[in-house]
Amino acid sequence: MSELKVLISRKQIADRVIEMGAEISRDFSGQSIMFVGVLKGAAIFLSDLARNVQLDSTFDFIGVSSYGNRPSPDHELNVGWDSTGEVKLTKDVDQSMKDRNIVLVEDILDTGLTLTYLKKLFLSHEPKAFRIATLLDKPSRRKLPIHADYVGFSIPDEFVVGYGLDHAERYRNLPDICVVPREN
Numbered sequence: 001m002s003e004l005k006v007l008i009s010r011k012q013i014a015d016r017v018i019e020m021g022a023e024i025s026r027d028f029s030g031q032s033i034m035f036v037g038v039l040k041g042a043a044i045f046l047s048d049l050a051r052n053v054q055l056d057s058t059f060d061f062i063g064v065s066s067y068g069n070r071p072s073p074d075h076e077l078n079v080g081w082d083s084t085g086e087v088k089l090t091k092d093v094d095q096s097m098k099d100r101n102i103v104l105v106e107d108i109l110d111t112g113l114t115l116t117y118l119k120k121l122f123l124s125h126e127p128k129a130f131r132i133a134t135l136l137d138k139p140s141r142r143k144l145p146i147h148a149d150y151v152g153f154s155i156p157d158e159f160v161v162g163y164g165l166d167h168a169e170r171y172r173n174l175p176d177i178c179v180v181p182r183e184n
């Protein structure tokens with residue numbers, strides 16, 4: 001693996017997560033929130049974000065994977081995910097979402113396939129409100145017309161790791177978000 005380059009520092013992440021927490025606290029002032037994180041990438045972001053929201057809150061987690069095979073680590077890095085793939089649920093939430101204020105927490109919005117699937121699923125549970133918070137957004141890669149309500153950083157089409165994001169399960173524990181250089 002070639003050298004990783006820091007794209008977003010831990011300080012920039014911490015500052016932005018405080019701002020996002022304040023936005024959510026304002027938008028849901030006086031109400032309670034159910035945060036639902038998408039495993040595993042959003043776990044670190046959810047734990048920081050939720051601690052910056054000054055409201056009564058609960059956590060839950062959901063697991064998804066693409067039908068067929070997740071691309072090999074090399075394919076994922078150099079080409080990205082297949083936009084034609086379908087998403088399936090590998091772990092459902094434990095609590096009811098009906099009449100709750102749901103904030104779905106994702107690490108990165110890329111083609112939009114995962115969040116489009118999850119949004120439809122969540123809305124079918126009739127929440128009181130549904131919002132999406134994503135730490136990163138790669139708008140240039142979008143294949144489906146979905147947007148997040150709270151976006152940490154818009155980034156170019158680079159493959160990134162750290163702060164929960166992996167490459168072949170590694171690097172999730174890096175405190176900064178780093179670019180993995182593509183091989184060509």
Ligand code: 5GP
Nearest residue numbers: 108109110111112113114158159160165166
């Ligand atoms: P989607 O294409 O459905 O919007 O995103 C699917 C998933 O691809 C994300 O949740 C994330 O797990 C993964 N992904 C997309 N871009 C990157 C990236 O730059 N780095 C890493 N580690 N994962 C990514």
